Amino acid sequence: METTKSKIALVTGGSRGLGKNMAISLAKKGVDIILTYNSNKQKADEAVAEIQSLGQKAIAFQLDTGNVKAFAEFFRQVTEHLEEHTGSPNFDFLINNAGTALYAQFAETTEEQFDGIMNIHYKGVFFLTQKALPFINDGGRIINISSGLARFSYPGSSAYGSMKGAIEVLTRYLAKELGSRGIAANVVAPGAIETDFGNGHVRDNKDVNDQIAGLTALGRVGLPEDIGGVVAFLCTEEARWINGQRIEVSGGVSL
Numbered sequence: 001m002e003t004t005k006s007k008i009a010l011v012t013g014g015s016r017g018l019g020k021n022m023a024i025s026l027a028k029k030g031v032d033i034i035l036t037y038n039s040n041k042q043k044a045d046e047a048v049a050e051i052q053s054l055g056q057k058a059i060a061f062q063l064d065t066g067n068v069k070a071f072a073e074f075f076r077q078v079t080e081h082l083e084e085h086t087g088s089p090n091f092d093f094l095i096n097n098a099g100t101a102l103y104a105q106f107a108e109t110t111e112e113q114f115d116g117i118m119n120i121h122y123k124g125v126f127f128l129t130q131k132a133l134p135f136i137n138d139g140g141r142i143i144n145i146s147s148g149l150a151r152f153s154y155p156g157s158s159a160y161g162s163m164k165g166a167i168e169v170l171t172r173y174l175a176k177e178l179g180s181r182g183i184a185a186n187v188v189a190p191g192a193i194e195t196d197f198g199n200g201h202v203r204d205n206k207d208v209n210d211q212i213a214g215l216t217a218l219g220r221v222g223l224p225e226d227i228g229g230v231v232a233f234l235c236t237e238e239a240r241w242i243n244g245q246r247i248e249v250s251g252g253v254s255l
Contacts, residue, residue, distance in 0.1 A: 007235070008034065010078070011036070013036060015040060017193075017196060018097060018193060023058075035061075037060055037062060072131065093140055093142075101160065102160050103201065138182050142186075143186055144170070147164045148190065184243040187247065190248075202221055216253045230249050
């Protein structure tokens, strides 16, 4: 009896935090994982081992998602690996998750800070997705990670929030232009989450944590496991008719 070939997801920033939870959630649904990490190989190796313990294949590649010039070599490595292990250079799901925080008032945001956020959160996503297109199977999915900060305004997040707004518009264009290939593109927009993102800004600062919990209908700050399952669901057959949508996963913050 022929075994069904596992689907494959590429998760950027999949070594820790939200990205790791997304990768684990996908693996629990029988998806093999390629994840990227920026600098912490140990965390990436730990994530790979955890995914493998679930019975799925996993591998990690180093990638700075803000460095567009590195993308061609990255995809050369990924597709060579896939050719060798699956017989095809293709994969099914692209999860654009990698990101960094920037907390700076609008009046004090420098051009250097702006460019750093732009390269990682918009330009990098734009061109990584473009480079990935020849290798995403028809009928695949693209999930772009945005933020509640694209809907509501929180002082100190003007650059970050506006880049996420750009991602949401881009996602609708991807859905439109890739529809002929059966590829759906959607946005998952988390609210504030307790991770090491932004040096644990939400997780470790009790005042910030309490303030956000107070603004949230469900009365607490989010956890990584609140998000990963939603991303995994969007990659299932049940979610096939969801396209060009923004799904906020925030417990009802600032309603």
